[in-house]
Amino acid sequence: MIQHPGNVFVVSAPSGAGKSTLTQRLVQEVPDLSFSISFTTRKPRPGEVDGRDYFFIDEARFDAMVAGGGFVEWVQVYGHRYGTGRDWLNGVLATGRDVLLDIETTGALNLRGAIPDACMIFLLPPSAAALEQRLRGRGKDSDEQIRIRLQHARHELELYGAYDYLVMNDDLELAYRQFESIILATRARRERMAPVAQGILQGF
Ligand code: ADP
Ligand code: 5GP
Secondary structure, eight states, X not given: OOOXXXXXXXEEOOTTSSHHHHHHHXXXXXXXXXXXXXXXXXXXXXXXXXXXXXEEOOHHHHHHHHHTTOEEEEEEETTEEEEEEHXXXXXXXXXXXXXXXXOOHHHHHHHHHHOTTOEEEEEEOSOHHHHHHHHHHHTOSOHHHHHHHHHHHHHHHTTGGGOSEEEEOSSHHHHHHHHHHHHHHHHTOHHHHHHHHHHHHHTO
């Protein structure tokens, strides 16, 4: 079990729903929020940077991390492996910063076992057709990759019931405001703020 002073936010969604668009803006605009950088055996897409978007590692190194218990959770999807590094996550949380993890549903459910008070947010596309349009419009995946991603999308959507919040990304600005509100409201929860309230009380 991971003990931590920071909040953990998990966001899952079918590929193409707009997670990257929203999470990139959140980490820029919400103070004290870090984006979790996962490890993957997938090759970088054009424009992706090692150590910023992912830690891109080979199969052997991924195997070694699995064997050494180096992942809080890991999965194999789309023919590649993805995992949340235990040391990386502990390191950021220990500084008191909140962490936002963009991980798929199976990994998210496993993560909740390790971090039961993680705030779980599911991002819904407006429709199946809109999702396909966005994947094509993004222009980063082959037709075959898009077919596989759409098939997987249905399985991911079926798991929405395991999440605390469902945010629909139709109007981007509204989705952003909802997302940001969830983060800010979670920070104000009584159990998080009780130590602060106690500190203030002691000043009287
Ligand atoms: P994900 O990270 O979930 O795979 P992206 O953030 O890459 O998805 O978004 C997929 C595509 O959809 C991108 O081209 C993005 O600009 C576009 N997009 C994201 N949100 C919206 C929205 N609310 N309306 C229209 N297009 C959007
Ligand atoms: P992509 O290849 O589009 O960057 O990511 C594919 C899927 O892997 C996305 O649904 C993304 O959320 C998920 N993913 C990325 N990193 C991790 C991780 O560390 N763990 C898990 N479980 N899923 C991840």
